[in-house]
Amino acid sequence: MTVRTRARRLALLAGGLGLAIAASGCATAEEAGVDESAGGGTDVAGAEIDCSQFDQFGDSLDGTEVEVYTSIVTPEDQPFIDTFAPFTECTGITVNYNGTKQFEAQLPVRVQSGNAPDIAFLPQPGLLERMVSTGEVVAAPEAVAQNVEEYFSEAWRDYGSVDGTLYAAPLGANTKSFVWYSPSAFEEAGYEVPQTWDELIALTDRIVQDNPDTKPWCAGIGSGEATGWPATDWLEDVVLHELGPDVYDQWIAHEIPFNDPRIVAALDRVGSILRNPDYVNGGFGDVASIATTTFQDAGVPITQGNCWLHRQASFYQANWPEGTEVAEDGDVFAFPFPQIGESAGKTVVGGGEFVAAFADRPEVQALQYYLSTPEWANLKAQATGPGWLSANTGLELDNLASPIDRLAAEQLQDESVTFRFDASDLMPAAVGSAAEWSELTAWIAAGQDTQTTLDNIEAAWPAS
Secondary structure (H helix, E strand, C coil), X not given: CCHHHHHHHXXXXXXXXXXXXXXXXXXXXXXXXXXXXHCCCCCCCCCCCCHHHHHHHCCCCXXXXXXXXXXXXXXXXXXXXXXXXXXXXXXXXXXXXXXXXXXXXXXXXXXXXXXXXXXXXXXXXXXXXXXXXXXXXXXXXXXXXXXXHHHCCXXXXXXXXXXXXXXXXXXEEEECCEEEECHHHHHHHCCCCCCEHHHHHHHHHHHHHHCCCCCCECCCCECHHHCCHHHHHHHHHHHHHHHXXXXXXXXXXXCCXXXXXXXXXXXXXXXXHHCCCCCCXXXXXXXXXXXXXXXXXXXXXXXXXXXXXXXXXXXXXXHCCCCCCECCCCCEEEEECCECCCCCCEEEEEEEEEEEECCCCHHHHHHHHHHCCHHHHHHXXXXXXXXXXXXXXXXXXXXXXXXXXXXXXXXXXXXXXXXXXXXXXXXXXXXXXHHHHHHHHXXXXXXXXXXXXXXXXXXXXXXX
């Protein structure tokens, strides 16, 4: 698991999502600071599914076993484990769930030593490409490919493919292109949700004028050794929403440099908010306080009347204070990050996991298939409660417990919306989870100029 992924998992752990189980090498719910009584989803272990769908994998499945290796540990693992029960009831296949915090370090070791798991949940397309390059990942079977073709968008199919071959069906998903706000505060002040960047800035200026004792925006990029990653999400949102998916893809592939003039302009646009002392940092201090404010705490001043707007992903819902109503007419909600001009179209940045197999035994293919079905996605949504969704278009929105999850799923299912994976997760680690984090932190904390910041990130790009 990357540092960034661990940081995001902590956001979910802090919100107490799900139930805990005893597992070797995993922190207990108490150690993680999770309230086990906080509630998860529906018990789906006894759910009935159509068993005939597994006939295509033969009649010798009973008594076989499949290992699932993943970075998803307690308490997030239990909903996965619960959804395997109906599969086992149908097929007789035992699923051995093996979650570890050392997943990304240990998976290559296992593969290189000839001890690869049957299935691994990979948190980024980049890791999928790396594993495929070992020659040990097997192409997705036809039944899985058919599901991916039918239930996932072209972008998600491409992220699960390497050199045109589908290797991994998408699993879970998240979306990041949100701005959180207080519907009740907006209604009282007579503010409307902005649809465009110009409207967003006009609203920000109006808040400055109307509320001299508060700031329009609150922000925080603090995340321990991963400090800086929330700033990368800001930049990705602006690049995608202003320049469009083609330039975004070129940027990721280094077909244009990180310090391309268009990226410089995009970061300056981010700075028009994050480095504007009139706009930030509500409830915390000046611009520099953004670097020392944790991302978990960053939005809380909205509930205290100290700020009005906070850009953060759908998973931020886990970090609101206990008792905060997350709803379209509640204490807090979110609206889509606004488009910047019309040429980019409707876009959204996000992330997710992928199901890769290192064996092609019938029982492995049967589990791959099950995990790519709408049936599984709906069971998983019911089992998890708030904080989980899928890009599977067969996912029924009513099965999502949170209105933010439903809003995010609507984006993923909208054919007019172009999805792109988190750029820094797709770039080389020396850039996306090293130089970019540290340089954007310096850009905030020390006021380092934009050109120098992006020049330094570009210089970190590996030569080959």
